[in-house]
Amino acid sequence: MNAPRILLLPLSIAAGAALLAGCTAATEPAAEPVDGGTLVYATGDAEPGCLDPHVGGNYPQGLISTQYLESLVSKDSDGEIIPWLATDWTESEDGLTWDFTLRDDVNFTDGTPFDAEAVKANIEHLKDPDTASSTGYLAVGKIDGIEAVAADQVRFTLSAPDSALLESFSQPWVSIQSPTALERDQATNCESPVGTGPFIVTDWVKQQSVTLERNEDYNSAPADAEHTGAARLDAIEWRFIPDAATRYAALQSGDVDVIDNAQPNNISSAADVATIEELDAPRPGAANRIELNSGKAPFDDIRVREAFIRSVDVNPGIDSLFFGTAERSYSVLSSVEGAGISTPDVFTTDPEAAKTLLDEAGWDTIDSDGYRTKDGERLSLTFPISTNQSIPAEQSLFEQIQASAKDVGFEVILQPTDLSSWYGALFTNEYNLVSAPYTKVGADVLRILYHSDSIIPAPSGYYANLAQLSDPTLDALLTTASETSDASERQELYAEAQSIIVDGFYVLPLYDQQNHYLYSTSVEGFRALPPVAAPTFYDAWLSN
Amino acid sequence: MTEILAGRLSQPAGRAPGIRGRYGWLRNTGVMIALAVLALILTAALAPQLMTTADPDAVAPAEAFQSPSAAHFFGTDESGRDVYTRVVFGAGNSLLIGTAATTVGLGLALVLGLLGGLGSRLGDFVSTRIVEVMFALPGLLLALVFIAIAGPGVVTSTVAVGLSTAPGYARIIRSQLRSVRNASYVEAATVLSHSRARIVWQHILPGALSPIFVLGTLGVGQAIVWASSLGFLGLGVAPPAAEWGAMLSSGRTYIDVAWWLTVFPGLAIVATAASFTVLGRALNARTRQEARG
């Protein structure tokens, strides 16, 4: 499977380039790549507490670990799974046994060879409670047994069929690290995880930056990379710049070369700057959406949920707040998920219909402040907002929603809080509306977000089904889909599941999880790695 | 930051007569301007309808980011709301936070200060230690922890800001009480056979606490600036309430496309804080002049 892929390489690059061109329109005639230089990358995401994405497992870890850790498989820009550290794989008939063939010529940067034992050690590391893995742990949840059949052959035994296994393996949170390195204590491994990637973590100045230096012996580029061998850059300085305005200012001044989490207005003004280009790489998994908590009044009544959705028109707000950088989504799933179904008809705005619905639902009196009441109780919706997760434009959008819902008689109480308090509000069920991003590769994210099992809190209090959607039909659909390996059959199941979710008015989709990069024109060959749209600098080089 | 400005309250004034001649021109002009600014802001706070007819919360996404014009004096914000109207309506919230926070801080400080300035040795010891500990904790840490405990909101920000200003006030009140307690006129009253309670009530408290008004005046402006910093850290008042600090920090996001979003609320904060400072200092000078030649 390896060889044909390499032949296909030029094609996939062309496809990728075409796709990128849609956003950036910056395909100049490619100059000859030059080696060397240090690229400065500024991230607005939180500084990871641990550079090993097995520990915990959040998006910021995924972003940086993509530079030094690699996964068994990757995805190409069409969403197809492509080989990486694994060259080939087969699934048994019953879907319970998977055999992976591994590359036999790859070494970790500490010299440890990459082999089946290494893969085994990694999966065990994820499953070890001491690791305290969260994302990766869930991804490999169905794996019961791992067997190193040969040095380059590893066999996974599953407790139930898992159609999302390959997608799970493509995520950075399930990346493969040196088993020798994993033997070290966790603090050390957090400081300097060892993988097979094109760069090596050499230094981490807390609150400031991580220094990544080129792996000279690198030979395991994913199948869709532009070149082979070692990376072109000497090093990457991975800076943590939490303030968006500063980040953009630093890009303008040339102190950094690439920024992520670019704000809509910055993207908009950057369009006029000749030396700055944009890369839009929406994250996979769920779209950004507002969940309506059906687990408690007043949203336990479908009429009230529909009335809410009818009462707000988010489109003009998205247009103005995002400066045309975000497109309205009418799907629960990200636009990069092929299984996503867009249903604009469901999410039409009609305040009059909303009022009628509320009248029907018994919220037919209006108090002195203009809010609807029922049995003396005000139609009041609590909306905790994580200031760490919602960008200012999104918070403003929520304020607009607040304003237009008020016209119909909803009182929306916006509560901007820090991350811990925000989770606290969710865990204690003190919310009616919430917007929580969720990144996972593949449509299986629907199972995590809307299966009734996900209402049961994890020991830490966490649960993913924030709409508190509990529907046995939906549960069955999602479980079946996750165990169905036939792509088109799965597609259908997911389509049916999505219609249950949207027709029940459990969610108000807004737009894809925004993931805009702005970068200096001197940076060439930079792209986002398709699985979770993390940046990769393997092909990148500095033109001056 | 009030302590800095009020730090000299407890010191005997040496030079007051000279002040009048030398700084009279500046002082009078400055105080006039400050009073005018504060009158304007107070009007906005108490009767915003007099200054604008628009609704501060009325969103109009289609009209977002309009630069200042005849229709929108200060332009419109990211949701198409009229910035002028929001600045006018924001005066109420900002002043409320400023005055309430100062009141909280002064109230707490009064308890600590009275305990330290008039109480027994033990009382003084206890109050001094408490003040020392409060001082040693950076104000923002105090505020952050408090907000984390009580959850963000107007009340919490207010109390948080109040808490962090309290030790400074307490120290001033205590030293003021102590210096008045040892003042010659208090001894003179003792010699006149007045009772301790009467002396405390008639001489010590009025003498020592008269600067509280000055402290408060100086403090309000600083409290507003302080509260705006909490807003920047995402811990300010809940939307959609118009509040200058919140407007300033949300406007900062759009500083590259809409300068007016930060400039007007920012100017409002600076003008208010500066006016309160000018007024407070003028009051302070007057109090000192009254107290001593």
Added chain:
Amino acid sequence: MTATPLLRVSNLSVHFDRAARPAVDGVSFEVAAGECLAIVGESGSGKSVTARSLLGLAPAGAHVSFSELSLAGESLPAPGARRWRSIRGASIGLVLQDALVSLDPLRPVGREIDDVLRLHTTLSQRERQARVLELLDAVGIPDPALRARQRSGELSGGLRQRALIAAGIAAGPALIIADEPTTALDVTVQARVLDLLSSLRDRGTAMILITHDLAVVSRVADRVAVMSEGRIVETGETNALLRAPTALPTQQLLAAIPVDVPRGVPLTLPADTKPDLRTVVEASPEPVAVAAPVAGTVSAVTTSNHATTAASADSAAPPALELRSVSRRYPTPHGAPIQALDAVSLSLTAGTTLGLVGQSGSGKTTIARIALGLETADSGEVLLAGHEWGSLSARERRPLRPALGAIYQDALSSFDPRLSVERILNDALSARASDTRRSLTTTAELLDAVGLPPALKNRRPLHLSGGQRQRVAIARALAPGPQTILCDEPVSSLDVSTQARVLNLLDELQRHLHLSYLFISHDLGVIRHMSDRVAVITEGRIVETGETDEIFTNPRHPYTQSLLSALPRVRG
């Protein structure tokens, strides 16, 4: 007097912005080398402004004009000119009063003196250092090397003043202007500083001495110019002028001096009653340099004049205030405690005045505080009108307090600054015991008693003059109806004439109200004028007690003798 004057001032005027009349109004005088001209006047007479104008340092807002201002034949520059900098310190030295604040309290005195050398000589640093020590030695400062390193706060008043003089003469100026150089000093120290100034003059330096104190003038000055309301009203050779003053202000100044004015004789007289003035002058016998005969002569007058007061004192009654063997120590942090009072015994006979005289730090204030019950003695007894007083608790003391009043040196700070005169007096009246006499029960009566117009009652003390304040203080002390009043330096911060009027008032009140005074002062003249008996205190010990005349004519203790010999007197 030499032929060519060193300094020639002609028609000097100083106007202030917004002031109705000029602060200095056409003043002319000359000073020759080796001559000391004293400019005398009360505060506000324009003497200090004159002195500063001579250095081009008139205060801000002043407009200086003159027809001639020259030093050694050369015109002095216009105000603000750069050339002043090479004249100040080098040709004209200035010595201000109260060296505690006139020397930079944050810098070693050696550096202050060195500044002059640095600015006006070409000496190397090492040479300057040596010169500083020489200068300190020359002005009589012992251990100059140590003192040069100390700051003004660490030196005693006398040493400070000498250091300031050392700075004034460091560059060897031809003219020294000394502005009240001895005002804040104790009498013995004052004498030594005056000697130092005299010796400078004797060595050929011209000197202008600014003072309000005619006694100081008579000791040092060759000539005197008396200033009043910005003008020089009289000039003349010192002895002649003091003997036969012609201008009214001069006469008033002289009359106000309490030294040698007998007990019971009013100090000042209305400006228009010249005959009385003459009486006083005539009553003083031929002025002589020796103190004893003068005092002797006066004592007869005192006894006769004072007979009424003494007679009214009931000899059988217990002393108004009595201290028996009172001691008090103050702890110092980690050091040996200071013995502030050492077995002090005092007895104030009812209806009389006991003068307590001593220099700074002698323990006068501690006695006052203990007598007032503001502090408790470590040992010994304090009796008030025969009642136990010193050992009472604060609560037990309260009912007795109205019997004892107090007047303080700094009247202003003894008033609650927020209160008007009326409220101050009402506050004091409310402390009145019910059984006391029925006079002086209203503010109006009190104000009248101390000679203040009723219109003053709405003012705050801040807006009163020094004399008025002290009168309000007296009124307040009278309000509770006391039998005894403790006067702690009540006139020390007042001008001579004001001082005289306040002393007159106290005297008068004593006669009318049969008051007993414990009168504390450092000023021997005031003490002698006011007291029936005198106690001399030094280092916490009463060294001598006796009848005023006895003490002043026949001091037995060496300390008293040294005090008296240092007392400057006007030698007319």
Added chain:
Amino acid sequence: MTVSTDAPAVASVSTPATRLRSLGWVARRVGGGAFVLWAVATVIFFALRLIPGDPVDAILGGPGSQASAEAVAQIRADYGLDQPLIVQYFLAMGKLAVADFGTSYALKVAVAPYVLTQLWSTLVLTLASLVVAWLGALGLTLATSGRGRVSRAVGSGLELLAAAVPHFWLASLLIILLSNTLHWLPPISVPGPLGLVLPVLTLALPLTGFLGQVMRESLANAYEQPFVLSARARGESEWGVRLRHVLRHAALPGISLSGWAFGSLLSGAVVVETIFARPGLGRTLLSAVTIRDIPVVTAVALLSALTFIIVTVATDVVDRIVDPRVTEVASR
């Protein structure tokens, strides 16, 4: 009762008694400092337990962790979080007493060295700001304290405005002006002194305003003192008077306020470090409070308190050096 002439002159020569006195002073300072630290630790300990949110989340990869039950139980036992609160308190105090700050929940590293690194960065920032604010205030007051009304008005007007500007807005304005428009300075903290300029300016300018206001007043006061007349009468030039005499007096209240000012700089550092992406105590604190990383918050609080105490003592010492009267008054 005030009889000013009774004030004895105190000679402060180094004697065994004065040395003993300074020893006592040191002992009192150390004792007081230890008390404050203990109290801060206690307050922080209980305050952090009042915050909603489970510290286990912080340990298990931050809020929203989906760790397994085993992992949670394991962590609770490992960190002693299953003990009664009072036991936890004494355990924590016992560890703090021997300067054992434990391991960061989020970073899994030893807290002490980590926070010390951050402290260093913050100290550089705050001390530099203090110095700049000081020099700025002195320069502004000295330059505009002359006799010209206009310059005085301009000076005090600038101080007034500087003192009223919120740090975060000032930072934005400075970035736009000095970085984006004039291209003089990098908008983020970069290694070397250049990267320190904007953060320090942001932090120092408002403080300059405050100190300037205070110094202007004490400067005006000092000008009225007789010793200035003495100095002028010696032929001292205007600048000589300013620099040799008036300056120190003007600086005095500034010095005594420096301890306080430092405290406010620590608070301001949170904002400045966030905006300029500087590592430091402030940012550490902000993120640690956000994710309830209790050991880090505790360590930051204690270190800030300790720094504050040291700076206060230092300003006291400087105060005593510049103004020997302080000692005299204290001993009176």
